[in-house]
Amino acid sequence: MTRRLIGLQELEDIAMGAAVLGTGGGGDPYVGKLWAQERIRARGSVELIDADDLADNDLVIAAAMMGAPSVIVEKIPSGEELAAAFHAVEEACGGQATAVMCIEAGGINSTIPFALAADLGLPVVDGDGMGRAFPEVQMVSFAAHGLSATPMAIADEHGNVTVLRSISAEWAERLGRALVVAEGGASVLAQYPLRGRDFKRAAIRGTLSLALEIGADLRRAGRQSRPVIEALTNRLGGAVIFHGKVVRLERETAGGFVRGGVVVEGLEDLAGSRCEVKFQNENLVAIADGSILASVPDLITLLEEESAHPVTTERLRFGMRVYVLALPCASLWREELGLAKAGPRCFGLDLDYIPFEQRLAAR
Amino acid sequence: MSLRIGVDIGGTNTDAVLMDGADRVVARAKTPTTPDIVSGIRTALAGVLTPAPVEPVVAAMLGTTQCTNAVVERRGLRSVAILRLGAPATAAVPPFADWPDDLRRAVSGHVALVRGGHDFTGQELGPLDEDGVRRAAASAAERNMAIAIVGVFSAVNAEHEQRAAEICGQEAGADQSISISSTIGSIGFLERENATILNAALTEVARLATTSFAAAVRTACGATTCYFTQNDGTLMALDYARRYPSLMLASGPANSMRGGAYLSGVTNGLVVDVGGTTTDIGILVNGFPREAPFVVDIGGVRTNFRMPDVVSLPLGGGTVVRREAGSVSVGPDSVGYRLTQEGLAFGGGQTTFTDVVLSLGRAELDVPVPRPSLEPNLAENAYRLALELLERGVQRMRPSADPLTGIGVGGGSVLLPDCLDGNVEVVRPDDYAVANAIGAAISEVSGSVDRIVAVGARGVDAARDEVREEAIARAVAAGAGSAAVRIVLWEEIPIAYLPGNAVRLRAKAVGPLGDS
Numbered sequence: 019m020t021r022r023l024i025g026l027q028e029l030e031d032i033a034m035g036a037a038v039l040g041t042g043g044g045g046d047p048y049v050g051k052l053w054a055q056e057r058i059r060a061r062g063s064v065e066l067i068d069a070d071d072l073a074d075n076d077l078v079i080a081a082a083m084m085g086a087p088s089v090i091v092e093k094i095p096s097g098e099e100l101a102a103a104f105h106a107v108e109e110a111c112g113g114q115a116t117a118v119m120c121i122e123a124g125g126i127n128s129t130i131p132f133a134l135a136a137d138l139g140l141p142v143v144d145g146d147g148m149g150r151a152f153p154e155v156q157m158v159s160f161a162a163h164g165l166s167a168t169p170m171a172i173a174d175e176h177g178n179v180t181v182l183r184s185i186s187a188e189w190a191e192r193l194g195r196a197l198v199v200a201e202g203g204a205s206v207l208a209q210y211p212l213r214g215r216d217f218k219r220a221a222i223r224g225t226l227s228l229a230l231e232i233g234a235d236l237r238r239a240g241r242q243s244r245p246v247i248e249a250l251t252n253r254l255g256g257a258v259i260f261h262g263k264v265v266r267l268e269r270e271t272a273g274g275f276v277r278g279g280v281v282v283e284g285l286e287d288l289a290g291s292r293c294e295v296k297f298q299n300e301n302l303v304a305i306a307d308g309s310i311l312a313s314v315p316d317l318i319t320l321l322e323e324e325s326a327h328p329v330t331t332e333r334l335r336f337g338m339r340v341y342v343l344a345l346p347c348a349s350l351w352r353e354e355l356g357l358a359k360a361g362p363r364c365f366g367l368d369l370d371y372i373p374f375e376q377r378l379a380a381r
Numbered sequence: 382m383s384l385r386i387g388v389d390i391g392g393t394n395t396d397a398v399l400m401d402g403a404d405r406v407v408a409r410a411k412t413p414t415t416p417d418i419v420s421g422i423r424t425a426l427a428g429v430l431t432p433a434p435v436e437p438v439v440a441a442m443l444g445t446t447q448c449t450n451a452v453v454e455r456r457g458l459r460s461v462a463i464l465r466l467g468a469p470a471t472a473a474v475p476p477f478a479d480w481p482d483d484l485r486r487a488v489s490g491h492v493a494l495v496r497g498g499h500d501f502t503g504q505e506l507g508p509l510d511e512d513g514v515r516r517a518a519a520s521a522a523e524r525n526m527a528i529a530i531v532g533v534f535s536a537v538n539a540e541h542e543q544r545a546a547e548i549c550g551q552e553a554g555a556d557q558s559i560s561i562s563s564t565i566g567s568i569g570f571l572e573r574e575n576a577t578i579l580n581a582a583l584t585e586v587a588r589l590a591t592t593s594f595a596a597a598v599r600t601a602c603g604a605t606t607c608y609f610t611q612n613d614g615t616l617m618a619l620d621y622a623r624r625y626p627s628l629m630l631a632s633g634p635a636n637s638m639r640g641g642a643y644l645s646g647v648t649n650g651l652v653v654d655v656g657g658t659t660t661d662i663g664i665l666v667n668g669f670p671r672e673a674p675f676v677v678d679i680g681g682v683r684t685n686f687r688m689p690d691v692v693s694l695p696l697g698g699g700t701v702v703r704r705e706a707g708s709v710s711v712g713p714d715s716v717g718y719r720l721t722q723e724g725l726a727f728g729g730g731q732t733t734f735t736d737v738v739l740s741l742g743r744a745e746l747d748v749p750v751p752r753p754s755l756e757p758n759l760a761e762n763a764y765r766l767a768l769e770l771l772e773r774g775v776q777r778m779r780p781s782a783d784p785l786t787g788i789g790v791g792g793g794s795v796l797l798p799d800c801l802d803g804n805v806e807v808v809r810p811d812d813y814a815v816a817n818a819i820g821a822a823i824s825e826v827s828g829s830v831d832r833i834v835a836v837g838a839r840g841v842d843a844a845r846d847e848v849r850e851e852a853i854a855r856a857v858a859a860g861a862g863s864a865a866v867r868i869v870l871w872e873e874i875p876i877a878y879l880p881g882n883a884v885r886l887r888a889k890a891v892g893p894l895g896d897s
Contacts, residue, residue: 048683049571053473089501091569093533097473133473175470176506202500265782337776 031233036128043299044125044151057136072214085204106171123225124151145221149348163220256345312344312374315351387822397425462521467498467533493517498533518552527581539563587626615827618860640820644810655793698793790816828855852888861892
């Protein structure tokens with residue numbers, strides 16, 4: 019049985035770890051972090067429990083935020099609406115939840131559940147539906163296992179609460195978006211009410227404690243990139259696949275996504291080589307001198323040499339020195355079931371997925 | 382037009398220049414910055430006004446670090462009453478949520494969250510709670526606090542903020558300084574709130590700084606209009622500076638860049654300002670400093686101020702060079718303004734970056750000094766390390782790998798090599814040492830607007846006109862002569878993810894100094 023307490027420092031670490039697992043996207047965890055820290059200050063630390071601590075019949079519900087990033091940073095929640103959505107799902111399920119869960123371990127939705135958990139005095143269960151950040155709602159392990167996203171509740175700061183029952187995760191996404199727009203572009207939601215047995219079966223486990231440990235590694239290493247890289251590669255089984263400086267950057271916003279690519283020119287023993295990382299919100303594929311080094315669903319994270327911090331696609335700029343890291347994704351995403359939901363072809367890439375470790379070994 | 386004086390107060394030196402109507406430098410002065418600031422200003426003014434010029438001085442421009450220092454050192458800040466419009470939205474994260482404790486203690490006053498604010502289309506989230514505004518204003522006035530007003534989506538619709546400011550003016554009196562977020566920051570509620578709070582907190586510092594400069598100028602050269610430099614490399618009049626002191630944050634690097642552009646005639650390039658302790662590198666775009674693209678950290682607070690994009694490196698003329706356990710280190714400590722006493726070349730006992738460059742014969746000073754003798758190994762290794770640091774800075778800032786002109790300014794720029802990072806050719810214009818004061822003296826007055834427009838029934842053309850006109854009105858309010866104001870910057874940025882067609886419009890209007 020593993021239990022740990024998440025206080026202010028731990029939340030800081032989780033936000034940093036979530037930026038690594040966010041693989042360049044995932045949304046800015048800043049507002050979520052401040053919100054959760056505020057609630058922890060008021061109500062005390064939050065318990066992070068292991069999936070095995072759940073009884074088979076326990077009810078767990080995911081808490082998240084949905085909407086345009088530019089609205090999320092402007093219309094900050096009141097703080098009451100998340101509990102309203104959560105209770106509405108409890109009511110629809112006819113039971114009381116024993117824990118709160120995260121839908122994704124990367125980006126903003128890794129911190130928001132802690133604000134709710136502190137308010138309700140509930141624990142957060144250690145695991146999520148992605149083990150990283152993905153841009154679309156069907157790219158969730160629960161959906162891959164055929165579990166329903168609904169009943170789902172969406173709530174706004176005015177006090178409006180809407181409960182949805184949909185025939186698929188795709189419909190939940192479509193109807194949810196429409197509501198969110200009507201409510202001013204950003205709302206909170208509670209979704210994927212799961213029984214303990216289903217969470218244990220379908221969740222990607224241990225991802226929040228992993229984010230916490232990654233964040234703590236980065237904090238302890240200060241702003242030194244070498245120890246950070248050692249910690250990340252040791253802890254996650256990752257590898258540095260390239261090192262250099264940014265010489266070209268293309269970024270455009272289209273259809274709700276930031277698409278583009280960054281070209282990194284090799285330094286030191288990689289002088290003369292070039293590596294391109296393509297992204298759609300999150301980093302998708304890294305190609306050096308014509309050969310693929312790593313691709314989704316594996317994690318590709320850029321680490322700024324100077325600060326030893328992960329870099330989001332928005333913060334990339336010409337001349338920045340970066341390490342390109344590949345980190346293995348959760349095993350689900352390497353199976354047929356997972357690849358069908360979040361393999362390279364789901365992102366419009368015409369390539370077959372090969373785990374980056376195999377690609378490296380073959381070079 | 383006749384004589385003008387430009388003054389720049391830096392951490393180490395206070396510089397002044399006297400310029401004539403054809404923008405020629407008539408006189409220059411450099412004096413150590415004094416703890417009280419104003420006696421350094423007096424010395425610098427006396428330096429350029431002796432002998433007394435025959436023509437009258439019509440304008441005096443000041444670039445000062447006083448506002449930056451006040452935030453960094455938590456000195457002279459007012460306590461601020463914050464009025465948020467948007468209840469119940471925003472309650473999840475209260476003001477000051479991520480501030481360093483000491484700064485929060487220095488600034489934090491009363492907080493009120495009342496109904497009001499808008500959504501991304503500009504529609505009301507709810508009607509403005511005028512009674513709530515009145516109560517908050519009365520309480521702020523009672524405790525003599527500056528007021529910061531922040532409404533949700535005020536970058537789209539500022540009506541509630543303006544109405545609240547009106548009420549606050551009635552309740553608290555026109556003297557009570559009131560800062561309105563829509564005139565200070567852009568989208569990003571918490572960052573804009575932080576910027577507005579800092580602006581309000583700085584109003585007393587700005588009042589003192591502007592008053593003492595105006596008094597020193599009046600004593601030195603009679604009736605002269607005073608202007609203050611903004612951090613985009615333009616000017617504003619005294620009243621405007623008192624209302625928007627945050628516009629003076631980081632105006633020093635902006636002045637150097639403007640001065641460098643003017644002196645070299647280069648409008649697109651890289652400016653390397655080498656001082657005694659640090660080197661600032663910035664980029665000129667059409668003669669103005671490139672803006673920092675992200676949230677800006679001021680004194681540990683996240684803001685979305687408009688700021689020049691500058692990288693500051695721990696390398697200057699006084700940077701101390703050492704040999705430690707067989708390896709060579711360069712800085713980050715510096716002897717600063719004591720270089721001319723403590724540096725080897727000046728007969729002192731400290732080996733500095735200046736000594737390294739002189740010993741290698743790579744530069745000569747304006748005032749000749751004997752070439753210091755260093756072990757060749759030490760000098761070469763230290764020079765290599767310093768160059769590496771500089772080139773990394775250049776790489777971080779340059780917009781592309783294309784050839785680029787580098788403009789060396791500041792007292793230490795003689796130490797720069799002729800070429801940086803492969804193809805950045807370095808030029809050192811005359812008067813490079815007082816480029817910052819020149820930058821202040823040659824600038825024009827500006828006004829800016831940054832607004833998000835939901836392109837609905839009203840159409841985008843009406844919005845464009847409105848934003849343009851408002852930028853011009855602001856330039857005039859800041860002291861530009863209304864006849865010759867023109868739009869120098871126009872940007873339309875589609876806002877990612879916002880449903881409907883939301884677009885961010887940014888305009889800057891610039892004009893020569895007004896007649897007043």
